[in-house]
Amino acid sequence: MTNPSLQKTPMPELDPDTRxxxxxxxxxGYTEEMAKEEAGRCLQCKHxxxxxxxxxxVHIPAFIEKVAAGEFEEAYxxxxxxxxLPAVCGRVCPQETQCEAKCVRGIKGESxxxxxxxxFVADYHMKHSTASGEKPVPNGHKVAVVGSGPAxxxxxxxxxxxxxxxxxxxxxxxxxxxxxYGIPQFRLPKEVVQAEIDQLKELGVEINTNMVIGxxxxxxxxxxxxxxxxxxxxxxxxxxxxxxxxxxxVGVYSANEFLTRIxxxxxxxxxxxxxxxxxxxxAVVGGGNVAMDAARCARRLGAEEVSIIYRRxxxxxPARLEExxxxxxxxxxxxxxxxxxxxxxxxxxxxxxxxxxxMELGEPDASGRRRPEPIEGSExxxxxxxxxxxIGNTPNPLIRSTTPGxxxxxxxxxxxxxxxxxxxxxxxxxxxxxxxxxxxxxxxMGAGKKAAxxxxxxxRKNQI
Numbered sequence: 001m002t003n004p005s006l007q008k009t010p011m012p013e014l015d016p017d018t019r020x021x022x023x024x025x026x027x028x029g030y031t032e033e034m035a036k037e038e039a040g041r042c043l044q045c046k047h048x049x050x051x052x053x054x055x056x057x058v059h060i061p062a063f064i065e066k067v068a069a070g071e072f073e074e075a076y077x078x079x080x081x082x083x084x085l086p087a088v089c090g091r092v093c094p095q096e097t098q099c100e101a102k103c104v105r106g107i108k109g110e111s112x113x114x115x116x117x118x119x120f121v122a123d124y125h126m127k128h129s130t131a132s133g134e135k136p137v138p139n140g141h142k143v144a145v146v147g148s149g150p151a152x153x154x155x156x157x158x159x160x161x162x163x164x165x166x167x168x169x170x171x172x173x174x175x176x177x178x179x180x181y182g183i184p185q186f187r188l189p190k191e192v193v194q195a196e197i198d199q200l201k202e203l204g205v206e207i208n209t210n211m212v213i214g215x216x217x218x219x220x221x222x223x224x225x226x227x228x229x230x231x232x233x234x235x236x237x238x239x240x241x242x243x244x245x246x247x248x249x250v251g252v253y254s255a256n257e258f259l260t261r262i263x264x265x266x267x268x269x270x271x272x273x274x275x276x277x278x279x280x281x282x283a284v285v286g287g288g289n290v291a292m293d294a295a296r297c298a299r300r301l302g303a304e305e306v307s308i309i310y311r312r313x314x315x316x317x318p319a320r321l322e323e324x325x326x327x328x329x330x331x332x333x334x335x336x337x338x339x340x341x342x343x344x345x346x347x348x349x350x351x352x353x354x355x356x357x358x359m360e361l362g363e364p365d366a367s368g369r370r371r372p373e374p375i376e377g378s379e380x381x382x383x384x385x386x387x388x389x390x391i392g393n394t395p396n397p398l399i400r401s402t403t404p405g406x407x408x409x410x411x412x413x414x415x416x417x418x419x420x421x422x423x424x425x426x427x428x429x430x431x432x433x434x435x436x437x438x439x440x441x442x443x444x445m446g447a448g449k450k451a452a453x454x455x456x457x458x459x460r461k462n463q464i
Contacts, residue, residue, distance in 0.1 A: 003040035006109025011116055016329040020299050023185040023268050026326060027091070030120040032070070038113050039068035045104055050114060053098040055446030056083045056154070060099060060114055067117055076125040079118060084157035084200065085150060085445065087126065087192045090119025092183060093442040094320055126195050135204045139163035141459055144227040146213045146399065149177025150441045151432025152233035153200060154448030155455075160203040162456055167227070169211040174264060177235055178433075179441070181264040182256070184293050186300070190263070214398035219406075219428060229427050229455045232406075232414065233448060236393040236433035242285070246343025247389070251277055251351035255286070255294045255390035262297050279386035281305045283354045285340055286390030287317040292324065294388045295332045306332050307382060311339040311359050311372040335382070337361070339374065343387055354382045393438045403428065413437055420454040421447060429455055 012028040013019075019026050030038065042064040050060045059078050066075035079086045095101075095115035103111035141164055145156045148170040156166045174180050179193045201207065213219065213234075222230055239254035241247050258276075266272035282298040284291050287310035299306045308327070310317060313336050317324060328334070335356075342355040358378035361370035400408045405425030407415045414430040416423050421431045431447030433439055 003037060008110045008113040009034050009038040020330040023300055025189055026186050029123055030116055035067050035117060035120040036070060039064045039117060041105055042112050043104055049102040050099045053102040055442050056449055058083050064117055072121055072124045075121045079121060084154045085196045086118055087122035087196055088179060089442055090115050090122055091188050094440055132202055136161055136163045142227045143455060144222045144230045146232045147177055147234040148175040149233055149235045151444035151448035154445040155231045155452045156205045157200050158449055158452035160205050167206040167208060169213050170209045171212040173209050175207045175209060181260040184263055184297055214402040219403040228459055231451050232399055232430040232434055233432045234396060234399055234434045236395045236438045238394045238396045240392045241389055244342055246345060249343055249345040249349050249351050251386045252343060253388045255290045255388055258294055258388050268301060277386055279303050281384045282386045283307050283309055283382055283384040284388045284390055285309045287319060289319045289323055291390035292319045292327050294390050296327055296330060299330055308332060308334045309338050309340060310336055313337055316369050351385055351387055354384050354387055355379060356382055395434045411437060421451045
């Protein structure tokens with residue numbers, strides 16, 4: 001029976017006061033009854049517009065129909081047929097700008113909670129299923145995957161299902177890439193990521209950690225080891241800075257470093273000896289999801305005052321609306337139309353304040369957004385003993401500098417054929433942030449899926 005409600009079924013959450021003092025997951029997920037109630041809002045449109053917004057082509061109406069009928073394992077199998085990481089996507093995918101943006105129910109109300117239902121189905125499977133995945137019949141051919149973020153894991157999973165021997169090479173001591181080091185526990189529990197990785201292992205994917213390709217092994221050496229194709233999904237882990245005075249002071253972090261210390265190295269836990277400054281006043285420069293993550297982490301580490309410093313207005317912020325909403329609920333202050341020009345320190349070279357100027361929006365720039373311009377004579381100081389720079393990242397140059405024949409553009413992103421994702425070197429493919437620059441998890445997964453298809457076609461044409 002169709003649920004006529006114009007509003008999504010609310011998802012239970014930890015209250016703001018409790019969650020701002022711990023790293024437990026904020027969104028608690030649907031119960032079975034909530035999931036069936038929300039699934040009943042789906043109109044089962046024949047032309048399936050929601051699927052047009054999904055980078056990994058999940059059969060959305062089909063899995064939701066199964067949820068409405070209480071057939072949760074069947075719903076999981078439908079999702080899993082095209083999506084290797086459903087529990088991850090259900091939590092961090094920006095559905096509001098993708099599948100849910102295309103939902104017909106959104107015309108006269110709120111769209112169906114597709115992401116919430118995907119999360120429910122994945123969590124239900126993890127909790128109730130005891131079946132282990134069956135390894136596909138090997139086809140006798142090997143592919144190397146460099147990096148273990150969302151693009152790489154998706155590519156590895158899809159190739160393994162086709163029978164390829166897939167070996168993943170990860171530079172860190174833990175697989176998962178940005179899913180492990182970048183996104184906080186309260187948004188994406190690491191146990192969830194590990195469970196998804198373990199399912200890939202059941203398919204036969206081999207995970208090699210502490211393997212910095214370009215240092216420990218080169219791409220050339222991977223080919224010498226018998227790998228017939230290589231996928232590069234190394235992400236965009238090189239942080240960008242503003243180039244202003246004071247960025248070398250004690251207490252200035254890139255968001256990458258700050259979040260890695262917390263998420264991967266567990267600085268928030270007393271049983272881990274990870275150094276991190278516990279600050280009273282923290283200023284976070286930037287307006288994307290990474291800035292929200294850093295600000296909310298700082299709050300949970302005990303900061304009394306945390307401010308987001310952003311040079312445009314809130315309407316231009318690239319962060320998800322849900323993340324902005326949660327940050328505000330947790331007491332994060334937002335200083336809009338504000339741009340740092342200098343970080344000030346004391347005689348011990350420690351941060352004491354951030355000098356900013358007020359901005360106003362001028363004519364649109366190349367991005368289509370109105371360009372922020374400084375207001376003369378508007379300088380003021382923001383007190384802070386820590387500053388976190390979260391203004392973006394670029395790909396690490398290691399792969400392109402150690403792999404002959406692989407070219408990059410002026411932004412440091414690998415150049416690929418848009419149709420196949422093959423780089424300028426035959427047999428080497430790439431996707432995700434290493435090609436696009438910093439983007440979303442689901443777009444990286446879409447690239448990994450596309451690359452797997454191209455690698456299969458390439459090897460069938462040239463090798464098999």
